[in-house]
Amino acid sequence: MDSSAIVTVLIAMLGGAIRVSTPFMFVALGETLTEKSGRINLGLEGNLVLGAMVAYAISFHTGSPWLGVLAAGVAGLILGALHGYICKLPKVNDIAVGIAFMSFGTGLAFFFGKPYIQPSAPRLESIPLGNWTGNPALAQALQVNPLFFVGIVLAVAMAWALRNTRWGLIVRMTGDSAASAKAMGVSVDLVRFLATAAGGFLAGIGGAFLSLYYPGSWNQGLSSGQGLMAVALVIFARWNPIRCIFAALLFGAAGAIGPALQSVGISQGYYFFNAAPYILTLFILIASASSKGAAREAPGELSITK
Amino acid sequence: MTLSTLSRRSLLKAGAAGLAATALPFGFAKAQSPIVLGAVYVGPRDDFGWNQAHATAMAILKTVPGVTVIEEENVPETDAVSQSMESMINLDGANLILATSFGYYSPFVVDLAKKYPDVQFRHAAPLWKEGDPTNAGSYFCYLNQAHYVDGVAAGLSSPTGKLGFVAAKPIPSVLSNINSFLLGAKKTNPAATVQVIFTGEWSMPVREAEATNALIDAGCDVITCHVDGPKVIVETAEARGVKTCGHNASQAPLAPTGFITGAEYKWSTIYSLYADLLAKGEPLPNFIAGGYHNDMLQNSPYGAGATPEAIAAADAAIAGLKASEPIYVGPLKDNAGNVVIEGTMDNYDPVLDGMNYLLEGVVGSLT
Numbered sequence: 204m205d206s207s208a209i210v211t212v213l214i215a216m217l218g219g220a221i222r223v224s225t226p227f228m229f230v231a232l233g234e235t236l237t238e239k240s241g242r243i244n245l246g247l248e249g250n251l252v253l254g255a256m257v258a259y260a261i262s263f264h265t266g267s268p269w270l271g272v273l274a275a276g277v278a279g280l281i282l283g284a285l286h287g288y289i290c291k292l293p294k295v296n297d298i299a300v301g302i303a304f305m306s307f308g309t310g311l312a313f314f315f316g317k318p319y320i321q322p323s324a325p326r327l328e329s330i331p332l333g334n335w336t337g338n339p340a341l342a343q344a345l346q347v348n349p350l351f352f353v354g355i356v357l358a359v360a361m362a363w364a365l366r367n368t369r370w371g372l373i374v375r376m377t378g379d380s381a382a383s384a385k386a387m388g389v390s391v392d393l394v395r396f397l398a399t400a401a402g403g404f405l406a407g408i409g410g411a412f413l414s415l416y417y418p419g420s421w422n423q424g425l426s427s428g429q430g431l432m433a434v435a436l437v438i439f440a441r442w443n444p445i446r447c448i449f450a451a452l453l454f455g456a457a458g459a460i461g462p463a464l465q466s467v468g469i470s471q472g473y474y475f476f477n478a479a480p481y482i483l484t485l486f487i488l489i490a491s492a493s494s495k496g497a498a499r500e501a502p503g504e505l506s507i508t509k
Numbered sequence: 510m511t512l513s514t515l516s517r518r519s520l521l522k523a524g525a526a527g528l529a530a531t532a533l534p535f536g537f538a539k540a541q542s543p544i545v546l547g548a549v550y551v552g553p554r555d556d557f558g559w560n561q562a563h564a565t566a567m568a569i570l571k572t573v574p575g576v577t578v579i580e581e582e583n584v585p586e587t588d589a590v591s592q593s594m595e596s597m598i599n600l601d602g603a604n605l606i607l608a609t610s611f612g613y614y615s616p617f618v619v620d621l622a623k624k625y626p627d628v629q630f631r632h633a634a635p636l637w638k639e640g641d642p643t644n645a646g647s648y649f650c651y652l653n654q655a656h657y658v659d660g661v662a663a664g665l666s667s668p669t670g671k672l673g674f675v676a677a678k679p680i681p682s683v684l685s686n687i688n689s690f691l692l693g694a695k696k697t698n699p700a701a702t703v704q705v706i707f708t709g710e711w712s713m714p715v716r717e718a719e720a721t722n723a724l725i726d727a728g729c730d731v732i733t734c735h736v737d738g739p740k741v742i743v744e745t746a747e748a749r750g751v752k753t754c755g756h757n758a759s760q761a762p763l764a765p766t767g768f769i770t771g772a773e774y775k776w777s778t779i780y781s782l783y784a785d786l787l788a789k790g791e792p793l794p795n796f797i798a799g800g801y802h803n804d805m806l807q808n809s810p811y812g813a814g815a816t817p818e819a820i821a822a823a824d825a826a827i828a829g830l831k832a833s834e835p836i837y838v839g840p841l842k843d844n845a846g847n848v849v850i851e852g853t854m855d856n857y858d859p860v861l862d863g864m865n866y867l868l869e870g871v872v873g874s875l876t
Contacts, residue, residue, distance in 0.1 A: 215723055222722075223715060313553075320555045323744070323763060340726040343749070418718035418741040419748075423553045423583065425714050459719055465706040466723035470874040477709050477716065 208467040211340065212460070218344030219459020220452040221351060222417045226251060226426075227451035228354040229409030230433035232361060233283075233402030235444055238437060239365060240398035241378035241391075241504030244286050245301030247406040248430030249308020250279040254410025256312035256319065259421035263324035268415045271324070272350070275411035276404045282308050283403015287396035297506055305430075319421050327416045348416045350408070354451075357405075358444040365444070374398055378502035406430065432484075439488050441500045457483045543575050544605055544787055547597035549590060550582040551610035552712055556738035558757040559711075563609045563633070566776035573784045579603065586612030594621055598628055605793075609633045610711075611680060618645055629793060631783075633776075634682065635862045637796050646795035648779050650805040652682070652756075653689035654830050654856060655772030656733070658808050659754040660693020661826040662769050663701075663731045665819035666752055670694075670701040673729030675720045677711045677736045679875040681864040686735050686772070688868045689836050690754075695870060697822050704729055705873035711737040721745040731769065731814075743768070752814040759809040768812025770823060778805045800856060801830035830856070837861065842869040 230247050237244045254275035262271030286304050290297045333345025365371035377384040377394045384391050413429075414421045436454065440446035461477035464470070554564035560582065571578045579601050584593045590613050597603040598621075606628060608618050614636045622630045622642035630645040637647035663672055672694055676683050687705055694701035704727060706720040713736075721732055721742050732746040733754035740763060746753045747764040755761065755771020779797060786793055799805035808827065811820050830836075837854040843866035854861055867873055 211726065215719075215726060218722065218726075219719060223719070317553075317555060320553065321557060343722065343726065413715075418714040418745065420714065420741045420744060422556060422712075422714065422738055422740065424712035424738070427710075427713055427715070429715070458716070459723075462706050462708075462716065462720040462723040465720075465873065466704065466727040468872060470705075470707075470872070471876060473707050474709050474876075 208469075211467050212463045214338075214340050214344050215459045215463030215466070216456040218340075219463070220456035221344065221347055223455035223458050224448075224451040225348065225351050225354055225412045225416075226409035226429055227433045227436060227454055228351075228358070228448060229412070230406045230430050231436045231440065231447040231451055232354065232358055232444055233279075233405030233409075234434050234437045235402075235440070235442055235447055236361065236374070236405070237283075237395075237399045237402035238442055238505060239378045239502055240374045240395045241381060241502055242287075242290060242297050242395045242399055243301060243505060244283065244304070244399055244402060245298055245431075245434060246282065246286055246304025246308060247301075247402070247434055248426065248428065249305040249312075250282050250403050250406035251308075251410040251413070251430035251433075252426050253282060253308040253312040254279045254407030255414035255425055256316040256410075256421055257407070258411035259324050259414040260316070260319050262326070262415055263319060263322055266325055268325050268327045271415055272327070272408060272411040275407040277407070279407020279410070280400050280404040283406070284396065284400040286403065287399035290399070291392045291396060309426075313423055316421060316423070320423075324415070324421075326419050327412075329416070348412065350412050350416070355448055358448045361444040375502075378504050381504055406433075409433070432480075435484065435488075439484060439491065441491065442502060443500070454480050454484065543577065544573075545597075545601060545603045546570060546576055546578045546605045546607065547594065547601065547603035548578060548580045548607045549584050549593055549597075549609060549613065550580065551586060551613075552583060552737050554580070554582050556712070557740045557760065558736070558738040560609070560737065562757050562774045563776055566774075566780045567607075569777055569780045570784050570787075573788050576784070576787055584610075586610055586617075588617075591617045591621060594618075594630075598625055603628065605629045605631070605787075607631050607633070611636075611682070614647075631793060635796075635798055635859075643795065646793065647798070648796075649682075649798045650774045650776065650779070651685075651798060651800040651856065652772050652774060652806065653685040654800040654836065655806045655808050656686040656735075656754075656756075657689040657693040657836050658823050658826045658830070659733055659770055659772055660690040660695075660701075660703075661697050662693075662811075662815050662819040662823040663690070663733070663752075663754055664694035664697030665822055666769050666814055666816050667694075667698070667701070667731045669728060669730050670698045671727075671729045672701060672703045673721075673724030673727070673732045674703050674705040674871075674873075675717055675724065675732065675734040675736060675742050676705050676707050678709065679707060681862055683735045684864045684867060684875075685861060686756075687871060687873075688864065688866075690733060691868055691870050692836055693826065696826070697819075701870070703871045705867065705871055707873070708736065714738075714741045717741050718745045722749070725749050725751050733771075755809050761809050761812050764812060764814070767814040768809075769814040769819065770811050771809035773807045773809055775805050775807055778803070798857060801827060802833050802856075843867060844869050844871050844873075 257278040258271035258275035261274040262268040329346040333342035436450040440450040457480035550560045552560045622645040635649040691703040731752045734742045743760040752767040839850040841850040843849045
């Protein structure tokens, strides 16, 4: 592999990180918030797919993709709120409800999404940040969607708020010790309900990015499990919003390796390279899980750690 | 637990026995005996591609009196398809199964055909051969002829001669489309090359978009594909100002500036024939295949990306294929330098069904 091929692959990985990471980012941030409050919502794949479908449909009917993004968020919010409400009931297991909501959300999206597979809806515009480089591939990689920046700002804001605000303290407290929260007079159920609903909202926005920007089309194979991977990324990022961003970027970049290597002529072993993101996640997960810090950072109230 | 298993089993048995009793003496020989047709699709029926091409043609069979069509979509190429087909046979009484995805055939269709000798199975890939169960069969359109026409047009519509191909899996019918696309392009531009990226999945929109971007970044200025739903690829290429050729169904509306033409099936020709035979109560052939010479293919209407010379050359290529002009004119080498085709091959030569190479001029490899 000569140096120009290496540069091509690196540019493709940069582009992949920017293009592919946003949905992972939003779902992972939503899940972080939910899990910080002590509840797991495995159903965000459903929010992602339903968000994608709703965004596409609304954008198609109104002609305004940003209205579609908002509608996707609202659809996700409703699913999240339902999850939050059901988990409030006694003896309900949040993981089982999450799996049910995954099927419910995707099923709903497939059912109502049928008429929108064919038409083309107006898509979100990107901001060209790379025109100064004079390199068309680099310029293309630096076409950035505003939602990407929204995701980063949100992560920083969430990290700051969790650490430094009263609200953040309450969320962390319900997540780490429900008994302490109750002693403080905080309604644990209400906090978790709101955190799950807000997490669902974010996952819905992630879906809007899929259908309205990249790959920018609605069909049933659109997500192919990205919502589930994003939930796994939260554990990988150890419930830290900033690390969620890096995890999402890494995952996006790794996904670009397979096609990029084939485009520079390294075409042997593409099945292996296409699996790169998963292999990478597995290794880092093993590496990070063996550290003592990993167990300490998990919210104490999560049903998997209890 | 035991009880429910037992009753389920006996139910299945009773169902199979009942079916055997009605189907054995008459089979298809009697026009009045009702046909229950089970169609299995690997993806959604409106995917702008492979499944849609089948489903729209399937509508013809629904109009035949005495034929009931039951359909199931999104059935993976795993044991799941056996379960789908068995439930169609045992619970819905299906006596004709149309399995429309490549990976359904072996072992799933073959095994079920042995298990249910009174049910007819037809599978949409050229895989049936002598010695396979006689109640199974294949039907297929050689789409590579239409990809050849795409190549002819692309060779004259591409300024650089660097063409890109996003392919799902390295199976013979995909490889034949890639190779025919190359040979078509070489016909009009001897220096043309085709760069291929395999995604490894029939439908994986994000990776398809990544592959399209990677090909464009590598300098390709015409993109075509063989995946289930080409919508994402065509739209991504159009957004980047690159020309496209379509696949499976017409994607012309998706690319108003860059669309050249596209390769399309006419399954309706085969399904009309089946409908005709079923209505008359005659048996279905074990193997039918065709291409341009018997009206089983078409190319999408030319788009704005096709130059006038390209249109003329493509029209001439179609006329040639209708007159059975050969695509594979030897000697041809694969892209590792081995001679893989010695002489000139007929367009339907069964040797081509086992294609396991990429020709010289294709950048890419199979594994």
